Amino acid sequence: MSRFLVRRVLGALVILLIISAITFGLFYAIPRDPAMMSCGKNCTPDMLAQIRHNLGIDHPIPVQYWDWLKGVFVGRDYAGFGNCNAPCLGYSFANREPVLGTIMDRLPTTLSLAFGAAVVFLIFGVGAGMLAAVKQGKFLDKFASSASLFGSSLQIYFVGYVAMFFLVSKLHLFAQPSYTPFTEDPVSWFSGLLLPWLTLAIIFTANYTRMTRSQLVEQLSEDYVRTARAKGLSRANVFFRFAWRGAMGPIVTVFGIDLGVLIGGAIITESTFSIQGIGRLAVDSVNKSDLPMLLGVTILSAGAIVFFNIIVDAVYALIDPRIRLA
Amino acid sequence: MTSTDQQPFLSVRDLKVHFSTEDGVVKAVDGLTFDLAKGKTLGIVGESGSGKSVTNLTILGLHDRDRTAIDGEILLDGKELLTASERELERLRGNKMSMIFQDALASLSPYHTIGKQIGETYRKHTGASKKEARERAIEMLKRVGIPQPDMRVDDYPHQFSGGMRQRAMIAMALVCDPELLIADEPTTALDVTVQAQIMDLLKDLQQEFGTAIIFITHDLGVIADIADDVLVMYGGRCVERGTKKEVLRAPQHPYTWGLLGSMPSLDGPVDVPLNPIPGAPPSLLNPPTGCRFHPRCTFTEKIEGGLCSTEQPLLKITDGRGAACHLTADQRREFFADYAATRSH
Numbered sequence: 311m312s313r314f315l316v317r318r319v320l321g322a323l324v325i326l327l328i329i330s331a332i333t334f335g336l337f338y339a340i341p342r343d344p345a346m347m348s349c350g351k352n353c354t355p356d357m358l359a360q361i362r363h364n365l366g367i368d369h370p371i372p373v374q375y376w377d378w379l380k381g382v383f384v385g386r387d388y389a390g391f392g393n394c395n396a397p398c399l400g401y402s403f404a405n406r407e408p409v410l411g412t413i414m415d416r417l418p419t420t421l422s423l424a425f426g427a428a429v430v431f432l433i434f435g436v437g438a439g440m441l442a443a444v445k446q447g448k449f450l451d452k453f454a455s456s457a458s459l460f461g462s463s464l465q466i467y468f469v470g471y472v473a474m475f476f477l478v479s480k481l482h483l484f485a486q487p488s489y490t491p492f493t494e495d496p497v498s499w500f501s502g503l504l505l506p507w508l509t510l511a512i513i514f515t516a517n518y519t520r521m522t523r524s525q526l527v528e529q530l531s532e533d534y535v536r537t538a539r540a541k542g543l544s545r546a547n548v549f550f551r552f553a554w555r556g557a558m559g560p561i562v563t564v565f566g567i568d569l570g571v572l573i574g575g576a577i578i579t580e581s582t583f584s585i586q587g588i589g590r591l592a593v594d595s596v597n598k599s600d601l602p603m604l605l606g607v608t609i610l611s612a613g614a615i616v617f618f619n620i621i622v623d624a625v626y627a628l629i630d631p632r633i634r635l636a
Numbered sequence: 637m638t639s640t641d642q643q644p645f646l647s648v649r650d651l652k653v654h655f656s657t658e659d660g661v662v663k664a665v666d667g668l669t670f671d672l673a674k675g676k677t678l679g680i681v682g683e684s685g686s687g688k689s690v691t692n693l694t695i696l697g698l699h700d701r702d703r704t705a706i707d708g709e710i711l712l713d714g715k716e717l718l719t720a721s722e723r724e725l726e727r728l729r730g731n732k733m734s735m736i737f738q739d740a741l742a743s744l745s746p747y748h749t750i751g752k753q754i755g756e757t758y759r760k761h762t763g764a765s766k767k768e769a770r771e772r773a774i775e776m777l778k779r780v781g782i783p784q785p786d787m788r789v790d791d792y793p794h795q796f797s798g799g800m801r802q803r804a805m806i807a808m809a810l811v812c813d814p815e816l817l818i819a820d821e822p823t824t825a826l827d828v829t830v831q832a833q834i835m836d837l838l839k840d841l842q843q844e845f846g847t848a849i850i851f852i853t854h855d856l857g858v859i860a861d862i863a864d865d866v867l868v869m870y871g872g873r874c875v876e877r878g879t880k881k882e883v884l885r886a887p888q889h890p891y892t893w894g895l896l897g898s899m900p901s902l903d904g905p906v907d908v909p910l911n912p913i914p915g916a917p918p919s920l921l922n923p924p925t926g927c928r929f930h931p932r933c934t935f936t937e938k939i940e941g942g943l944c945s946t947e948q949p950l951l952k953i954t955d956g957r958g959a960a961c962h963l964t965a966d967q968r969r970e971f972f973a974d975y976a977a978t979r980s981h
Binding site for chain 2: 447532533534536537538539540541542543544545552555556629630631632
């Protein structure tokens with residue numbers, strides 16, 4: 311187990327390194343000068359050069375990358391800003407705030423959104439999938455299958471706006487979506503995020519319904535499930551302890567990826583409901599050519615996906631004894 | 637099977653198992669009757685799709701109830717199984733009647749240890765504690781010849797060899813000392829040495845507990861080894877029945893001749909070519925009219941008036957012996973003698 315962890319964490323670091331280098335390169339491939347953005351209308355070449363120097367983009371790109379990388383591991387000293395301790399992700403080009411601090415401020419919002427939605431889509435998606443598998447071919451199965459097909463063809467920016475208009479503005483069934491820290495006021499936290507959770511969950515729910523159903527239907531036709539029934543075990547016992555056990559692996563795998571993606575920011579959901587999470591931060595940093603912020607968000611997103619992948623592999627080994635971690 | 641004065645332990649009467657599919661009704665079993673006494677072994681022989689496995693899943697009540705129409709009677713120790721509730725069947729399965737499946741790797745749960753899978757059956761039917769169930773599992777593993785059973789009990793099926801898995805499967809089926817054991821090709825996937833060991837094990841256990849065994853196979857060699865009586869199935873019907881000796885030495889049905897002819901013999905001459913039955917097993921969706929074997933039978937022209945393709949030959953059983961064929965008894969004797977002669981030169 312510890313060998314597995316060491317190996318996977320080292321692998322993850324390499325992946326993040328590659329991703330950061332690619333992001334760096336791609337950023338400069340865009341013909342857009344971040345210095346111009348903050349120079350304003352009455353820009354002189356001297357001012358531009360000065361800004362470039364202040365932002366640290368007057369060096370060659372590999373040197374800039376090296377400086378950034380060094381900052382992550384040993385910290386960095388910024389002229390005019392002071393010391394930035396490791397892990398230093400730099401300062402935003404746009405507002406001169408430390409990148410790490412901004413991300414940490416936004417993270418609880420995105421985590422609340424992601425985990426809340428995950429609870430909703432896991433309960434409804436897996437639940438509906440189980441029902442459909444049990445009632446194979448019956449009305450309930452057909453209903454769940456069509457509903458999930460319908461659900462998966464919906465789009466958040468459509469459902470979100472429609473829900474905002476009818477459920478919030480017209481009928482006042484939901485509170486205006488917003489984020490209040492849980493520690494401040496749990497009730498507002500819940501009511502402000504309820505609509506975004508449900509909206510975000512719709513699309514995922516459909517996916518999990520279909521996946522759960524197909525996995526279970528496959529498992530239920532396995533020989534070992536028949537053997538368990540031949541031993542005199544009840545239908546319910548066989549369903550949960552045998553078929554569901556087998557169906558869980560693929561579901562956990564997809565769930566790990568989904569969770570990682572969501573923590574990287576539910577960009578459309580956050581934009582639709584004007585929630586200031588990581589997703590919004592990513593969009594803003596692209597619009598403002600804010601390289602340090604963009605790099606920070608990218609590293610966080612990639613890190614979340616890599617992290618949940620490691621968790622998924624460990625969980626998979628717990629579910630299925632045939633898989634050995636090494 | 638031949639005893640007439642008392643109720644047989646297992647009695648199947650005119651069993652029909654029909655599945656409804658999108659293409660129509662599949663008559664997987666179409667009127668099957670047999671008896672089995674305690675301590676006896678009935679071998680059921682036939683090709684794939686002849687209804688062997690379906691019959692036995694139906695005895696256990698493991699068929700898909702939504703899509704299956706069933707008719708007839710299955711009496712186990714006087715109790716009607718076809719009308720029994722799911723709860724009653726659950727109490728019988730693994731307890732009074734149990735089953736050994738063909739592919740032990742696929743049939744054992746990959747997620748639970750061998751000991752747990754054996755012990756679970758025991759706990760379900762006896763209400764034993766976890767500790768008692770574990771001890772029982774070790775005892776069973778020992779009895780089926782697994783070395784170091786107290787260590788191996790915590791292994792998962794994938795850590796066992798093929799032969800050991802089949803032994804574990806047998807241990808699981810026998811953990812509650814069942815009175816009826818259905819073995820569905822339990823040795824097909826094993827090499828011959830292991831196969832012989834498994835057969836010996838089954839015979840020993842049968843002697844010890846007086847278990848009634850139904851042994852499903854397409855291997856006549858295995859039948860010769862283990863069965864008391866033999867039932868040959870073709871296209872969902874019984875085409876021939878009798879004691880092992882009767883069916884193997886003096887078979888009455890052209891299909892049984894075909895089965896014997898397609899099997900190499902150890903004591904006959906080496907250069908006799910194998911003689912497979914031409915054609916393929918019938919579709920049970922659209923079974924042939926008359927005798928279901930007639931499209932593949934080489935003796936149809938011996939019957940007057942094309943009777944084979946129009947009329948289903950009746951299975952007349954006297955003293956447990958009979959075959960469903962339009963050939964007369966004299967014709968059968970004559971043709972089989974000719975047939976046997978070509979097999980041994």
